[in-house]
Amino acid sequence: xxxxxxxxxxxxxxxxxxxxxxxxxxxxxxxxxxxxxxxxxxxxxxxxxxxxxxxxxxxxxxxxxxxxxxxxxxxxxxxxxxxxxxxxxxxxxxxxxxxxxxxxxxxxxxxxxxxxxxxxxxxxxxxxxxxxxxxxxxxxxxxxxxxxxxxxxxxxxxxxxxxxxxxxxxxxxxxxxxxxxxxxxxxxxxxxxxxxxxxxxxxxxxxxxxxxx
Amino acid sequence: xxxxxxxxxxxxxxxxxxxxxxxxxxxxxxxxxxxxxxxxxxxxxxxxxxxxxxxxxxxxxxxxxxxxxxxxxxxxxxxxxxxxxxxxxxxxxxxxxxxxxxxxxxxxxxxxxxxxxxxxxxxxxxxxxxxxxxxxxxxxxxxxxxxxxxxxxxxxxxxxxxxxxxxxxxxxxxxxxxxxxxxxxxxxxxxxxxxxxxxxxxxxxxxxxxxxx
Numbered sequence: 001x002x003x004x005x006x007x008x009x010x011x012x013x014x015x016x017x018x019x020x021x022x023x024x025x026x027x028x029x030x031x032x033x034x035x036x037x038x039x040x041x042x043x044x045x046x047x048x049x050x051x052x053x054x055x056x057x058x059x060x061x062x063x064x065x066x067x068x069x070x071x072x073x074x075x076x077x078x079x080x081x082x083x084x085x086x087x088x089x090x091x092x093x094x095x096x097x098x099x100x101x102x103x104x105x106x107x108x109x110x111x112x113x114x115x116x117x118x119x120x121x122x123x124x125x126x127x128x129x130x131x132x133x134x135x136x137x138x139x140x141x142x143x144x145x146x147x148x149x150x151x152x153x154x155x156x157x158x159x160x161x162x163x164x165x166x167x168x169x170x171x172x173x174x175x176x177x178x179x180x181x182x183x184x185x186x187x188x189x190x191x192x193x194x195x196x197x198x199x200x201x202x203x204x205x206x207x208x209x210x211x212x213x
Numbered sequence: 214x215x216x217x218x219x220x221x222x223x224x225x226x227x228x229x230x231x232x233x234x235x236x237x238x239x240x241x242x243x244x245x246x247x248x249x250x251x252x253x254x255x256x257x258x259x260x261x262x263x264x265x266x267x268x269x270x271x272x273x274x275x276x277x278x279x280x281x282x283x284x285x286x287x288x289x290x291x292x293x294x295x296x297x298x299x300x301x302x303x304x305x306x307x308x309x310x311x312x313x314x315x316x317x318x319x320x321x322x323x324x325x326x327x328x329x330x331x332x333x334x335x336x337x338x339x340x341x342x343x344x345x346x347x348x349x350x351x352x353x354x355x356x357x358x359x360x361x362x363x364x365x366x367x368x369x370x371x372x373x374x375x376x377x378x379x380x381x382x383x384x385x386x387x388x389x390x391x392x393x394x395x396x397x398x399x400x401x402x403x404x405x406x407x408x409x410x411x412x413x414x415x416x417x418x419x420x421x422x423x424x425x426x
Binding site: 122124127128129131147150151153154155157158160161162163164165166167168178181182184185186188189190191193194196197199200201202203204205206207208 | 335337340341342344360363364366367368370371373374375376377378379380381391394395397398399401402403404406407409410412413414415416417418419420421
C-alpha cells in the first residue's frame with residue numbers, strides 16, 4: 001500500500017482547541033506525524049529556537065521568499081508575516097512523512113489548490129454557545145476581543161463545507177484519536193493507491209488472458 | 214454530529230477474506246454494524262433460518278420483487294436469484310444504523326447509483342500471488358475452478374478504482390480494525406454533516422451581524 005507522505009491541514013475556530021489536539025497527537029503517536037514549522041518576521045521570544053517554534057526571518061528575507069515562490073501560503077498579522085516554507089514541507093513529504101500544517105481557513109484553501117490531495121480538517125466545539133464560553137473562559141481577553149473572535153469564527157464557518165472532515169472537540173481524547181484514525185484511514189483511499197491497484201491489476205491480468213485462450 | 218445510518222458495501226476478490234473480516238467486525242463491535250440479509254430462491258439448508266442467513270423466496274415471489282422494484286440489486290448464480298431487499302435496508306437506515314452489504318462488484322456499483330453516499334470498500338490480498346495461493350490452499354477446488362476465480366478476479370480488479378477504500382487483508386486483526394476506524398471516520402466527513410455545519414453557521418451569524426453595526 002501507499003505510505004507516501006500526506007499533507008494534513010488543521011484549521012478551526014480560535015478557542016476550538018486545535019493547538020491542544022495537535023500537541024496530544026504528536027505526543028500520543030510519537031514519530032507518526034510531523035509539524036510544519038512556519039517562517040515569521042516577528043521577534044524570537046525567550047525560550048524559542050530557530051527551526052523549532054518558527055524559522056525566524058527578517059522582513060527582507062521573508063519578502064524574498066514571497067518573490068521566489070518559496071512559501072506555500074502566507075499572511076500578515078499585527079504587521080508581521082507568517083508563512084509555510086515549501087522546501088521544508090517538500091522534504092518531509094519526500095521522506096514519506098505525514099506533515100501537519102496548523103493554519104487558518106484562507107491559508108488552508110490556498111494549500112488545497114497547491115496540493116489537491118491535502119486532507120483538510122476543521123476543529124470546532126459542539127455549538128456556538130460553547131465556543132463563546134471557551135473564549136470568555138480564558139479570562140485574559142476583553143469582551144471586545146471575544147466578540148471580534150466570534151465575528152471571525154462566523155466568517156470562517158461559511159467555509160467549513162470545503163473541508164474534508166469536521167472534528168467536534170467535545171472530548172479531547174476522543175478528538176485526538178479520531179484525528180489519528182481518520183488520517184490513517186485516508187491512506188487506504190483508493191485514489192491514493194493507484195500504484196497498488198495498477199500492480200495487482202497487472203499481476204492478475206495473466207489469468208484473464210488464460211480465460212480467452 | 215450526524216449519526217444517521219450509512220450504507221457500507223464490502224466487496225473483494227473471492228479468497229480475499231471478506232467474509233471473515235465481516236464476521237469479526239460484527240463480533241468485535243457488537244451492535245455497531247448491521248448485516249443486510251439477502252433474498253434468494255435457493256433452497257434452505259440444514260441449520261439455516263429465514264431472515265437470518267437469507268430471506269427464502271420462491272422464484273415467483275422473487276420475480277414479483279424485481280417487478281415491484283423491491284430490490285436494490287440482484288443477480289443470478291447457478292439458476293438461483295440473489296438480491297438485496299430495499300425495505301430491510303431502508304428500515305435499518307431509518308433507525309440510524311450502519312448497514313453492511315457484502316456483495317460482488319457489479320452489485321456494488323448498482324448500490325452506489327441508488328445511494329451516492331454509500332461507502333464502498335474493496336478487500337484484497339497484498340498481491341496476485343497471495344490470492345492464487347489462498348484459492349489453491351483451500352484444497353477443495355479443482356485447478357480449473359481456481360483459474361476461473363482468478364479470471365473473475367482479474368476482471369473485478371479493473372473496477373477497484375471506483376471504490377472509496379482499498380482494504381489490504383494481510384493481517385486479519387489489522388484489516389478488521391481498519392474497516393471499523395474508516396467507517397467511524399467517514400461519519401465525520403463534512404459532506405455527511407451539512408446539518409451540523411448549518412446549525413453552527415446559524416448560531417455564529419449573530420456575532421457577524423454585531424460586527425457590522
